[in-house]
Amino acid sequence: MAGASPLHPLSDIHIRKAHPLFSPAALKELYPVTPASNETVFTGRKQVVDILKGKDRRLLGIIGPCSIHSRKVALDYAERLKGLQEKVKDSMLLLMRVYFEKPRTVLGWRGLITDPDLDGSYKIEKGLKQARQILLEITEMGMPVGSEILEPIIPQYIADLISWAAIGARTTESQTHRQMASGLSMPVGFKNGTSGNLKLAVDAMEASRHPQSFIGIDQAGNTCVLHTTGNPNNHIILRGGRDAPNYYEENVEEAREMLAGSGIDPAVMIDCSHMNSGKDPFKQERVLRALTDYRRRGLNEVVGFMLESNLFEGSQSIGSNPAELIYGVSITDACIGWDATERMLLETHEALSGII
């Protein structure tokens, strides 16, 4: 047959470049878990589960920067939070919010793992190394850590250093994330959707409690099929919706009823930030006060809260020269500063005394 037409190119049309990444095992060889760190992660997970099950009546607080972009700031913050944990330990269990992956509404910096140099160079190998090192250093101090998990392969590299994980508002409805959560070793909080829909999070909790099978990677970095047992330790996070906050008592009741309808014991965390504060960091305080009041009145299904806090208040844009960034100020959502954080947590501790 004369002149069969050549095949059209059909693959990798939009892939510019691909290169192999080191395996999770190779990263762990470079940054191995130490006994002190292992103890912190293990104890942190156990204490969180006890709070979710109501065996420990303290409030669980996930507190820290919207995102981590500097090792120095992260360690400075962790030292202070560790000191504060000691003062409030009878009423609260604090985990440091150490978020390395940022989900974006459209575009923007996607976090230290994806872009550690903050300049669009996407040095993901460097980002993974830095993330693991920071997690090791914080947990070695005795400070347990909570983090959002966005890329389903990333847990294989760092999850052994994390005591609590969040699935964010933009991914709670995603089957991929529900499957991943079903295999995670730590307790998981699911945020309601960005629209304010709670059912998405309740469905996610139900799905992730069941065994799932999906494609992932193993410690050697080989593509494999993972079969999970289902993760029984999870809870909902009320973070507000597009049109209104949802930290009010009727929202907690609605969550409780939906969870009961799905046969799940209610455990509700309230995110003081995001759409519960209309992204005004200073409004987080009124949310935290409401939560303390709920506990005083016996709404024990409210198990914890999230606060976005940094060394200094406000936020800054990344700009073109990361070396010019102001120390300890968020480069994503605006946060409250350390002084306000300390005052608010000490006041919360005071308000909870005698009832926990």
Ligand SMILES: O=C[C@H](O)[C@H](O)COP(=O)(O)O
């Ligand atoms: O918590 C951080 C942000 O609210 C979230 O990542 C979305 O950010 P964006 O709307 O600025 O992209």
Ligand SMILES: C=C(OP(=O)(O)O)C(=O)O
């Ligand atoms: C992105 C976050 O929150 P949400 O998923 O609620 O927007 C966050 O907590 O950093």
